[in-house]
Amino acid sequence: MHANGTIFIADNDLKTRDLVSAFLTYQGYNITHTEISASFFDTLPKNSADIIIADLAYLHSILPDFSERAASTNPLLVLIGYGSRNSKQAANETSENVFTLPKPLNLDELESLVMRAREYQSMKMLDNTADDGGQYQILTASMIGKSRPMKELFEMITKVAESTATVLVQGESGTGKELAARAIHQLSGRNSRNFVPVNCAAIPDDLLESELFGHVKGSFTGAYANRAGRFEMADKGTLFLDEIGDMKANLQVKLLRVLQNREFEPVGASKSQKVDVRIIAATNKNLEELVISKDFREDLYYRLSVIPITIPPLRDRGEDIPLLINAFLTRFNSDKRHAVKGFSRETLEVLCNYEWPGNVRELENLVERLVILKDSGFITPDDLPEKYLSGRQSVLIPAAGTLLENQLPEVGICLNSAVEEFENRLILQALARTGGNKKEAALLLNLKRTTLIEKLKKKNLAFGEE
Numbered sequence: 001m002h003a004n005g006t007i008f009i010a011d012n013d014l015k016t017r018d019l020v021s022a023f024l025t026y027q028g029y030n031i032t033h034t035e036i037s038a039s040f041f042d043t044l045p046k047n048s049a050d051i052i053i054a055d056l057a058y059l060h061s062i063l064p065d066f067s068e069r070a071a072s073t074n075p076l077l078v079l080i081g082y083g084s085r086n087s088k089q090a091a092n093e094t095s096e097n098v099f100t101l102p103k104p105l106n107l108d109e110l111e112s113l114v115m116r117a118r119e120y121q122s123m124k125m126l127d128n129t130a131d132d133g134g135q136y137q138i139l140t141a142s143m144i145g146k147s148r149p150m151k152e153l154f155e156m157i158t159k160v161a162e163s164t165a166t167v168l169v170q171g172e173s174g175t176g177k178e179l180a181a182r183a184i185h186q187l188s189g190r191n192s193r194n195f196v197p198v199n200c201a202a203i204p205d206d207l208l209e210s211e212l213f214g215h216v217k218g219s220f221t222g223a224y225a226n227r228a229g230r231f232e233m234a235d236k237g238t239l240f241l242d243e244i245g246d247m248k249a250n251l252q253v254k255l256l257r258v259l260q261n262r263e264f265e266p267v268g269a270s271k272s273q274k275v276d277v278r279i280i281a282a283t284n285k286n287l288e289e290l291v292i293s294k295d296f297r298e299d300l301y302y303r304l305s306v307i308p309i310t311i312p313p314l315r316d317r318g319e320d321i322p323l324l325i326n327a328f329l330t331r332f333n334s335d336k337r338h339a340v341k342g343f344s345r346e347t348l349e350v351l352c353n354y355e356w357p358g359n360v361r362e363l364e365n366l367v368e369r370l371v372i373l374k375d376s377g378f379i380t381p382d383d384l385p386e387k388y389l390s391g392r393q394s395v396l397i398p399a400a401g402t403l404l405e406n407q408l409p410e411v412g413i414c415l416n417s418a419v420e421e422f423e424n425r426l427i428l429q430a431l432a433r434t435g436g437n438k439k440e441a442a443l444l445l446n447l448k449r450t451t452l453i454e455k456l457k458k459k460n461l462a463f464g465e466e
């Protein structure tokens with residue numbers, strides 16, 4: 001399990017190096033030992049957002065190259081050492097990605113520093129996704145996405161906008177069907193005219209006809225004056241017929257007529273009226289199935305789906321998740337005057353693996369809720385509602401150190417690895433406290449020195465020379 005990324009350790013003090021490396025290995029990092037040399041930075045993989053841990057003594061030999069590199073990628077430098085106040089201050093003032101830790105090393109401090117460093121990186125990663133040019137923004141509709149299916153969708157929308165052909169937008173609930181319809185209108189030559197939405201499912205059946213086509217005074221009880229319908233309001237603009245799958249059979253016939261002749265009759269009128277509207281319909285129902293079950297007219301279906309567009313569910317375009325999170329975070333932070341800095345990498349991982357049955361709307365609501373509840377700092381998995389975490393498996397065993405204080409977590413635990421982790425932590429802490437002296441560490445743990453050495457071997461923790 002090396003899920004957490006790579007850490008490069010450059011330290012002449014072998015005991016510290018081994019301790020740091022053993023400790024971080026057990027935290028799931030991939031550790032590479034390296035030496036500080038002129039070509040050091042050339043040996044690091046390009047574009048890696050990794051962590052370099054070095055002795056504070058190297059400060060001045062590392063900094064120039066590091067700063068240059070940090071400008072384009074986002075490596076982090078953690079310096080550990082006995083250095084004077086001055087050198088620490090110099091390091092801290094150099095760049096926002098340089099951190100320092102005093103010796104003798106405190107493992108809890110190291111852990112929280114590495115956590116902070118990674119949070120800083122995930123924030124940077126989000127910043128980068130936001131302006132890497134891969135983002136595609138459609139005018140005022142602010143529809144964003146960078147995954148392949150979304151890029152294809154954006155191309156389709158841009159093309160479709162040029163014509164006046166009827167469009168049928170399909171997709172699960174919350175995928176952005178209305179947003180797509182608005183984008184088509186915005187990009188079309190009709191954008192100075194009205195975009196008129198009608199939710200066919202929300203208007204009672206007996207009112208929908210008059211709502212769509214208008215009525216003349218006295219045509220029914222309550223019709224006190226002539227009233228224009230949505231078709232008329234959308235003249236020379238776009239009419240958005242939302243939830244079209246819920247339209248009743250008698251209105252389906254009337255709608256078909258408008259689509260064929262571009263004319264309609266207001267309720268109670270004797271004359272028909274001409275209109276020039278572009279129609280976009282949307283539904284989260286499967287219209288083809290409704291046609292088969294005879295709940296939707298086949299002829300109307302073909303008239304509507306001249307250009308069919310399907311918006312993929314969010315779970316099929318994971319790449320868009322961090323991008324959307326970042327956009328929503330910026331918006332809600334500014335709406336609510338909050339200063340949530342970002343989502344920790346672990347939290348992003350959890351959210352990228354979630355199924356998102358409510359799609360983008362669910363994600364948007366979650367980010368809003370998190371920003372309201374947390375007005376600053378980073379969002380961590382602990383901030384997420386339970387249902388987002390239930391898909392997590394034993395990889396996310398809570399740190400054994402916290403296990404003592406906490407109850408058994410809801411999701412359960414893998415006892416063997418928790419016990420092992422607990423043991424490793426205590427051993428490493430003992431070694432840290434004794435500056436790597438195994439004899440003293442063994443005393444602290446009430447073990448024989450040879451037993452401790454055996455354990456280290458078994459655990460594959462190379463620790464100093466024997």
Ligand SMILES: Nc1ncnc2c1ncn2[C@@H]1O[C@H](COP(=O)(O)OP(=O)(O)OP(=O)(O)O)[C@@H](O)[C@H]1O
Binds near residue numbers: 142173284360
């Ligand atoms: N690609 C996107 N970029 C930014 N915001 C999006 C995107 N897709 C959807 N949203 C946001 O998600 C929410 C839901 O979008 P929308 O109302 O268009 O979905 P819908 O498919 O019409 O949903 P429903 O089926 O429930 O009517 C809106 O607040 C919208 O702004």
Ligand SMILES: [Mg+2]
Binds near residue numbers: 177178242
């Ligand atoms: Mg909708």
